[in-house]
Amino acid sequence: MSEFELAPGSVRPRRLRQSAAVRRLVRENRLHPSDLIEVLFVREDLSAPRELESMPGVFQHTLESLVEAARDAADAGVGGVMLFGIPTHRDATGSQADDPEGILNRGLRAVSEAVGDRTVVMADLCLDEFTDHGHCGVLAADGSVDNDATLDRYAAMAIAQARAGATVLGLSGMMDGQVGAVRVALDEAGLSETIVMGYTAKYASAFYGPFREAVDSQLTGDRKTYQQDPANGREALLELDLDLAEGADIVMVKPGLPYLDVLSEVAAASPVPVWSYQISGEYAMIEFAARAGAIDRDKAVWESLMAFKRAGADAVLTYYATEFARRLRDGDD
Ligand code: PBG
Numbered sequence: 608m609s610e611f612e613l614a615p616g617s618v619r620p621r622r623l624r625q626s627a628a629v630r631r632l633v634r635e636n637r638l639h640p641s642d643l644i645e646v647l648f649v650r651e652d653l654s655a656p657r658e659l660e661s662m663p664g665v666f667q668h669t670l671e672s673l674v675e676a677a678r679d680a681a682d683a684g685v686g687g688v689m690l691f692g693i694p695t696h697r698d699a700t701g702s703q704a705d706d707p708e709g710i711l712n713r714g715l716r717a718v719s720e721a722v723g724d725r726t727v728v729m730a731d732l733c734l735d736e737f738t739d740h741g742h743c744g745v746l747a748a749d750g751s752v753d754n755d756a757t758l759d760r761y762a763a764m765a766i767a768q769a770r771a772g773a774t775v776l777g778l779s780g781m782m783d784g785q786v787g788a789v790r791v792a793l794d795e796a797g798l799s800e801t802i803v804m805g806y807t808a809k810y811a812s813a814f815y816g817p818f819r820e821a822v823d824s825q826l827t828g829d830r831k832t833y834q835q836d837p838a839n840g841r842e843a844l845l846e847l848d849l850d851l852a853e854g855a856d857i858v859m860v861k862p863g864l865p866y867l868d869v870l871s872e873v874a875a876a877s878p879v880p881v882w883s884y885q886i887s888g889e890y891a892m893i894e895f896a897a898r899a900g901a902i903d904r905d906k907a908v909w910e911s912l913m914a915f916k917r918a919g920a921d922a923v924l925t926y927y928a929t930e931f932a933r934r935l936r937d938g939d940d
Contacts, residue, residue: 636917637916642922644686645929646926647668647688648668649713650692650823659817659820661891663894665926673690673714673717676929680722683936685932686922687729689731689924690718690728692712692731692736694737697737704736704767707771711730712768713771715772729804734761734780740826742830743780744757754784754833757780758784765789765793765798774802775801778803779809781833804858808843809835810862814865814888815886847876859883863883867915867918870919870920874920880921881920882922884923885911885924885926889911912925
């Protein structure tokens with residue numbers, strides 16, 4: 608028998624775990640449908656929606672099924688929908704990105720008409736889906752990604768996306784100065800109400816794997832000259848300072864689960880909303896582990912989303928947004 612005994616008057620943390628009702632009463636964090644942002648892919652050359660092998664349950668959409676999915680998301684009460692586009696034609700500068708008839712801009716127009724003000728329509732602002740080399744920017748003669756030339760492309764893309772109906776632009780390219788370049792371009796075009804969400808800390812992550820299938824990525828190398836080194840935490844705070852100084856309305860830490868320490872630090876330091884992104888590989892890990900019978904899917908989804916909240920995220924981009932918002936509506940918190 609143990610020598611150790613709790614003396615009379617001891618603190619017993621288990622008191623507050625004794626029943627579901629007490630646990631509910633003392634719960635620190637809650638999720639709400641408006642905390643969740645659905646991620647949707649629209650692909651130009653499809654005649655029917657196509658399910659992704661590496662992300663079961665997630666689809667590349669036609670324009671029609673995109674609108675349907677956006678309506679479902681709005682009906683479920685999600686905070687917003689983030690659109691990515693997969694064009695048929697790709698070239699060195701990603702010309703379809705700022706063409707008003709490019710697939711992403713057509714998708715933005717169709718979705719914003721369909722959902723109106725019921726949810727917030729957002730656009731991914733990056734060139735990787737649109738370039739034939741798959742990099743997030745345009746290339747210099749030596750093959751490196753040309754930061755400042757890319758900023759001009761982002762500025763043009765921002766104006767096209769705002770005019771197509773996007774309320775929030777998600778700047779995911781990790782070029783230096785991207786927030787400032789886009790902010791100035793929008794304001795000069797009379798689009799000062801368009802909200803800029805900067806991917807502040809975005810890491811060069813292996814967990815983007817399934818996304819490469821989702822957008823039919825053309826990339827052969829890696830993104831290590833512009834995305835952050837997974838070994839570094841501190842530079843996220845430098846990126847935060849820069850994004851704030853350049854006028855970011857919202858900031859983002861991505862990926863999510865492997866970078867909750869970074870999310871927590873950025874959330875503690877930021878005066879503007881902080882979002883995170885439960886990315887494709889995080890989704891795939893849950894789905895394939897559940898299919899193998901290793902974990903309980905619904906519980907793991909809940910726990911992973913709650914981890915984002917606990918770490919300080921105000922909202923989360925997730926492929927589970929619509930499904931989970933429905934769950935919350937049905938009383939499962
Ligand atoms: C780049 C971009 C990526 C993701 C979102 N935007 C891929 C990358 O940086 O390589 C990944 C999202 C996910 O994995 O779910 N525009």
